[in-house]
Amino acid sequence: RKEVEQDPGPFNVPEGATVAFNCTYSNSASQSFFWYRQDCRKEPKLLMSVYSSGNEDGRFTAQLNRASQYISLLIRDSKLSDSATYLCAVNRDFGNEKLTFGTGTRLTIIP
């Protein structure tokens, strides 16, 4: 089983719709979780960290489910500019600085 798994998509979603992605991780000792956005041929950029209590930033909401070992990202009122690949990242275990990335979920917002 991969350390971090994501549905690669693609997700083709009409503008204005709500879309959600999940990302599962295999190591229960993981402590830090992040969502990154990567545009074509560019470096990943941090979208948001994921906290145990869940967190929201505008149209974006991230959740952590430790029992089922997954994190989720919800995008409301999607915009054309949200089209990108969304990568989840998880640290390998407690005290380990290394992040392992999922393969990414490709999202295309359709006008």
Place this chain on the structure above:
Amino acid sequence: GAVVSQHPSRVICKSGTSVKIECRSLDFQATTMFWYRQFPKQSLMLMATSNEGSKATYEQGVEKDKFLINHASLTLSTLTVTSAHPEDSSFYICSARGSQWSPLHFGNGTRLTVT
């Protein structure tokens, strides 16, 4: 603005030559930096962890003699791809973080093409 700067952003070289990529943390000191590689339509794969003042730690399957890493200061790490071959063509990205619980910030990446 960018907190991690990477140079060059693009390089084309001939097979057999070496290429050096620089990664600088701009707003913070980074005792640890990470080098990733990304092939088309694949995820980022960690190549090595660069440690200031000591030897880099390489991931399994990454040749340390081919990918030389030097972390000479708290703000600079370099990756040298030695005797590059076409299969080394990829997107190389460095990253750094201020503390072990803060998110990684990435450089803008270096697209290497070996002809």
